[in-house]
Amino acid sequence: MRKRIILALIILIIGSGVAFFVYKTEPKLNKNFETQGAFLKKFPFRLGLDLSGGSHLIYKADVSAVSSGEVGSSMSALRDVIERRINLFGVSEPVVQVEHSGLISGSGEQLIVDLPGITDIKKAVEMIGQTPLLEFKTEAPKGATQNATVDKNGKVTLDINSQYIATELTGRYLQKATLEFDSNTREPKVSLQFDATGTKLFAQITKDNIGKTVAIYLDGAPISTPVVREEIPNGQAVISGNFTPNEAKLLVGRLNSGALPVPITLLSTQTIGATLGESAVNAGVKAAIIGFLLVALFLILWYRLPGLIAVLALSFYTAILLAVFKLLPVTLTAAGIGGFIISLGMAVDANVLIFERMKEEIKNGHNITDGIHAGFKRAWPSVRDSNTSSIITSVILFWLGTPLIKGFALTFGLGVLVSMLSAITISRIFLYALGIEKSNKFTKFLFSSGFSK
């Protein structure tokens, strides 16, 4: 008996500790938030764009020029580059994700960019669009069709784009770019150093094209078409394209922050104003608190003593789950809060199942202690199976779903997992710790439910 009480006390202390942690790490609740240690400041709730305000952009990546085996690495290179580019602008916690094409996701490779706090889409699009796309192209073989335009004076202009064909060498193989000045003409030049793969590709291209020109394209336009004199094995190239010193400097900065390995186009955009997000948070919190109170009231009125213990277990459940959200961390969205609120309902369900069973067993002549034991034991299979099906559902939704559905599935699935712990373990420990052995009128009253006396 003493062991049970000690165990219950330990649980009480741990539970309160978790609740205290949630409270201390939340700037809105804790007035002294700014003055406390750095450790506690690290765990505020992470709010999704729909709650914190910000921009959500979906880009389509054109990978038609990339061989199929290389698509994955090109896309992760693209993600890294855009992440670096955004970081230059000091956006806090941007999320850049690659969505690969496949049976389920369908149409093509996509890049999803979330920029919290940035509600000016124009600025956001510029910030990402400014990234230069660097390409190296070689002369088209003789006899290939060339596009030409004839102007009204009869002058024929060959379209330069049809004179060159793309090679595999692009800005993604760039290690670094530096600004140099020609020692004779004082003209600014941009010197490039390729990485290992880029060096090999560049050596091959220069070897195959001695005596011909190689075109260097920036953002789809040729900026320099030098003639290759000899094979260049060391992976160094120089662009001298009539730059002003400022242009050259800017280009170096842009190249170093990363050139886009594949071209991208904007598919869809979304911005959520900060006020809209904040009112959604307040509304969600209010709804959750009222819902919790109603459920607590119902449980205590209907299930009496076990109901009270269920409310206690439910409070611990809420504290543990919120702490999990902070620690993982889980990005909370409106749909995610919905998932959390529904998992509250599921957590209650396990307790209701157990209490109904307990009551039945006591009615069938068990004393209270045996009744509690039998109630837990017999309710377990249905708690296990129903929660397993909920977990299966949330796993599938998380796996297949769109970002909104994923947010819901994550909080819902975690909620169901934690609820199995709180409903089964915590309520059981407390019920046993109460140590009600005697079956008299009063204890029977405490363990019955509904309208019965």
Next chain:
Amino acid sequence: MFIVKYKKIFLSLSVILIVVSLIFIFTFGLKPGIDFKGGALLEVNYSSVRPEVSLLQDKIKTLNIDQALIQPTGTSGYLIKTRDLNESEHETLLTSLSLDGKYPVSEKGFTSIGPSVGSELLRKAIISIIMVILAIILFITYAFRKVSRPVASWKYGIITIVTLLHDIIIPTGIFALVAHYTGAEIDTLFVLALLTILGLSVHDKIVVFDRIRENLREGDKKGFAETVGASTSQTIVRSINITLTIIFVLVPLYLFGPETTKNFAFILTIGLFFGIYSSLFFASPLLVWIEEWQTKSKKS
């Protein structure tokens, strides 16, 4: 147990509800939101007074954005729905809404979804629903594998799916009826609500079937129909109580929760109600009916 005794009445009631809902769905139709068909949604707020809708309509007509649907929101804002817009079109639209600076306006939110993204979201939503249903049949077949007599365990799975369709079709029908008057559209959250109904409803069916499983295993001498009836009445209090608890959290979510989850809470409440109804008054009669039908066809 009256539910099993009058099973034909309950079964026909459910069938009638399903048919009526299907009629609603097909006559009123379901309008896809911009999530699914692509398009743009702009929410703006006027700092003082908002201009008349007709003034805005006339202005937007000059912009080459085709049609715009304008709905008032709050006391001084509008929701404007158009085809999907690129960044410069978005800028033009926003500046034009101030009617040459006469009505200062600020943007609260903007969404533009390309048609290809929309159709992809729809495809994902449909695949998710199908996968969830398949996984549930498999799980129930597995969980009830020991109770293969008198009704094979996979039939529990099939019954669950039939009742799930019941639980999804009826709220969708009611939504179609309501949307016919309010102009509500189906979006990702609507699909999410249906998926949640699926989850909660299976949860429920498993609890009832679990009781049947337990009573069958304990070698009840009673007939199958009676065992099912007894099991249903044993779980009825729990079923009603748990629906009440979840409704206790959903009603505040509907009344006080974020604007975006209002429709979600509404559909979920309806779905939950019919979910519990079908666990008690549709799944159990169906189970008994299948068993009787099996015995009959064996004899003949």
